[in-house]
Amino acid sequence: MALCECNPGAVSDTSTDGFVYRERLRVPVLWWLLAIGLAGSLWLAYQHPYGPTVSLPVGFGALAVGAVGLLGYGRALVAVGPGGFTAGRAALPVWAIGEVTALDAASARNARSRDADPRAYLLIRSYTPCAVLVEVDDPDDPVPYWLVSTRHPDRLAHTLRTARDLRPRSRGR
Secondary structure, three states, rough: HHHHOOOOEEEEEEOOOOOEEEOOOOOHHHHHHHHHHHHHHHHHHHHHHHHHHHHHHHHHHHHHHHHHHHHHOOOOOOEEOOOOEEEEOOEHHHHHHEEEEEOOHHHHHHHHHHOOOOEEEEOOOOOOEEEEEEEEOOOOOOOOEEEEOOOOOHHHHHHHHHHHHHHHOOOOO
């Protein structure tokens, strides 16, 4: 699973509560280079016919729009803490974490496509081939499982299992 263990920004360590994991699903450097190339191309296309009074604002505007888009898309946080599992804007309490499966690239691709359940919660990033599948152990929740992209599926799965096993299973506590 060498393809999935490539993010030096992820942290997994033991805290006073027994578990901590944080990972930002930042976009790859190549996407930034493409955004810069697009802005440069737009600048060049406008530079010759209109000059710098038009080409500079167009180029900088394209760069700004691209940067905002890439920063927003790469801002997704995957975290496990005492309160539960957070993926993007959604949160799953520790007591509702069921079975946890670390998925390699091929298994994650199948889970995102042919094996997908339309009721599942997905936090997928195309540039992160691996994922973790977390079953939701709450009969009142219509979501059967979460499928979350991660660069460290084994570490995240281990941290989720540890969190689930250390916390009481009573609802809301």
